[in-house]
Amino acid sequence: MQAPPCPTPELLPLADLRGGARARDIALVATDVDGTLTRRGKLDPAVMAAIFALDEAGIRVIPVSGRPTGEVLGLCRYLPGVARGLAENGLLEVIPDRPPRWLGRPTDKARLRAVGAALNAEMEAGLRLTGDDFCRLGDVAYERDGREEGELLRLRAAAEAHGVHLVWSNVHVHLAEAIPDKGAALLQLVAELEIDPARVATIGDAPNDAGLFTRGRFGLTVGTADVRHQRAYFPALPEFVSAEAEGAGFVELATILLGR
Numbered sequence: 001m002q003a004p005p006c007p008t009p010e011l012l013p014l015a016d017l018r019g020g021a022r023a024r025d026i027a028l029v030a031t032d033v034d035g036t037l038t039r040r041g042k043l044d045p046a047v048m049a050a051i052f053a054l055d056e057a058g059i060r061v062i063p064v065s066g067r068p069t070g071e072v073l074g075l076c077r078y079l080p081g082v083a084r085g086l087a088e089n090g091l092l093e094v095i096p097d098r099p100p101r102w103l104g105r106p107t108d109k110a111r112l113r114a115v116g117a118a119l120n121a122e123m124e125a126g127l128r129l130t131g132d133d134f135c136r137l138g139d140v141a142y143e144r145d146g147r148e149e150g151e152l153l154r155l156r157a158a159a160e161a162h163g164v165h166l167v168w169s170n171v172h173v174h175l176a177e178a179i180p181d182k183g184a185a186l187l188q189l190v191a192e193l194e195i196d197p198a199r200v201a202t203i204g205d206a207p208n209d210a211g212l213f214t215r216g217r218f219g220l221t222v223g224t225a226d227v228r229h230q231r232a233y234f235p236a237l238p239e240f241v242s243a244e245a246e247g248a249g250f251v252e253l254a255t256i257l258l259g260r
């Protein structure tokens, strides 16, 4: 839940990790996609090279996105070094050529859409269903359309009055029956893969990534520089923050993990 504001510890510079044992122990990087692997909405060549280099070094990369199952499938199929991903804020696991697997409880999309319609009718919310809705199995998302946090908080309160959770990324506004928690899904996945969560690094840029930052879950938690100006809206903050924004922040993390 995006409960503002929270008294927060200092966000440590990611550069503090350089050369240290904590960076050397990482076996898997779980990364948000939009605003974390992208730059101005597109995958950045430097990011793709960094993903490939991590894979070559034996460090797995798993995208953990709010994007639809169908869209994450494309990432997993075509990105070098990426074999599986988590979609729809952790509701589903995606592996090419296998049916998607529910990690969260299957949702009632019709009910969630009805709440979105009610917000539009009651408060002229102007929510526009995302164009990628046809690729979403459980999540209902609307275009963020540049909404500021004040408006998002107003919508969240209205959604909660309907018994529904609302969470946002840099691009979308999601309605959900349970609080979206990318981190809970990732914990389940790494347990199945028999990877110690202490050897997992997470990185994200927006409040829907907060579950990846919850203290005590993962070995390293990193926010891109974009986290700084939104920090009041994160229920859990990362321990470290990159100097650079968006995909350049991911490259910064990869460079440190690769000991370069």
Ligand SMILES: [Mg+2]
Pocket (backbone or CB within 6 Å): 032, 033, 034, 035, 036, 169, 170, 204, 205, 206
């Ligand atoms: Mg993001």
